[in-house]
Amino acid sequence: MERENDRLAHAFADICLKAAIEVMDVYDSGFVVQSKDDRSPVTAADTRAETVILEALRHVMPGVPVLAEESFSAGVRPDINGDFLLVDPVDGTKEFINRNGEFTINIALISGRVPVAGCVYAPALKRIFIGGKSGFSGTFPPGAKLDAGALSPMQARAMPQTGRIAVMSRSHADDQTRAFAAAEGVSETVSAGSSLKFCLVADGSADLYPRFGPTMEWDTAAGHAVVLAAGGNVTCPDGSPFLYGKTETGYLNGAFVVRGRQPA
Numbered sequence: 001m002e003r004e005n006d007r008l009a010h011a012f013a014d015i016c017l018k019a020a021i022e023v024m025d026v027y028d029s030g031f032v033v034q035s036k037d038d039r040s041p042v043t044a045a046d047t048r049a050e051t052v053i054l055e056a057l058r059h060v061m062p063g064v065p066v067l068a069e070e071s072f073s074a075g076v077r078p079d080i081n082g083d084f085l086l087v088d089p090v091d092g093t094k095e096f097i098n099r100n101g102e103f104t105i106n107i108a109l110i111s112g113r114v115p116v117a118g119c120v121y122a123p124a125l126k127r128i129f130i131g132g133k134s135g136f137s138g139t140f141p142p143g144a145k146l147d148a149g150a151l152s153p154m155q156a157r158a159m160p161q162t163g164r165i166a167v168m169s170r171s172h173a174d175d176q177t178r179a180f181a182a183a184e185g186v187s188e189t190v191s192a193g194s195s196l197k198f199c200l201v202a203d204g205s206a207d208l209y210p211r212f213g214p215t216m217e218w219d220t221a222a223g224h225a226v227v228l229a230a231g232g233n234v235t236c237p238d239g240s241p242f243l244y245g246k247t248e249t250g251y252l253n254g255a256f257v258v259r260g261r262q263p264a
């Protein structure tokens with residue numbers, strides 16, 4: 001089963017690399033920013049990439065329900081009562097629009113209400129993060145075929161006693177988040193857009209990512225899978241499990257804290 005999760009995570013990576021062609025075509029050729037009903041921004045990159053991803057997932061995981069950001073915005077409500085897929089075709093739309101490169105394509109499988117396989121790909125940075133049983137990262141351009149031999153194993157670092165580094169949202173850090181980080185003994189902060197924040201903990205560049213501001217399940221699932229595969233964890237701030245498939249909140253997440261490995 002765990003090897004199957006590695007295989008799926010690699011399949012998601014191939015799909016992300018393919019969808020990235022659509023995203024970068026829009027990024028490189030100029031785009032119109034539209035506003036969705038919830039007033040969040042969207043461009044043609046989101047819809048074009050999501051179309052490619054949904055088509056590919058139908059072949060990789062036939063019959064498994066998919067909850068995808070743009071389809072959800074358009075009113076699609078899949079029936080979820082077992083395993084399901086979460087898709088965010090462009091996470092960090094603000095970073096996309098601001099052209100700072102820190103946006104990602106995200107695909108994850110949820111089983112037993114937790115992410116068991118996922119891929120985060122930042123096409124402008126050419127960086128890919130893959131999490132199944134084990135965590136891997138690599139550098140591939142959009143449209144490339146995933147070459148497993150060019151991937152590096154990835155491990156979160158053990159939480160140090162001093163010199164803890166926290167990663168904060170570029171656009172959604174608030175006083176509560178900063179107070180939490182201070183109480184956890186954080187002495188340095190770094191920021192990043194989108195689900196790349198999870199990847200900074202997964203690859204050992206940061207120890208902690210506290211998030212009290214709102215996110216949706218598709219924003220966090222793939223990054224969560226990557227962190228778990230690298231030996232880290234994601235919980236609610238009180239330490240209780242951070243779960244997916246929250247139909248009661250419309251898939252809106254509450255606060256969470258991402259941490260690297262427990263010290264031995």
Ligand SMILES: Nc1ncnc2c1ncn2[C@@H]1O[C@H](COP(=O)(O)O)[C@@H](OP(=O)(O)O)[C@H]1O
Binds near residue numbers: 171
């Ligand atoms: N009021 C709100 N409700 C739900 N999600 C929100 C939100 N404000 C921000 N987000 C989520 O936070 C994500 C961006 O986080 P960050 O600023 O840390 O990169 C957004 O992803 P998208 O960019 O895919 O829309 C969006 O889904």
Ligand SMILES: [Mg+2]
Binds near residue numbers: 088091092218219
């Ligand atoms: Mg998002």
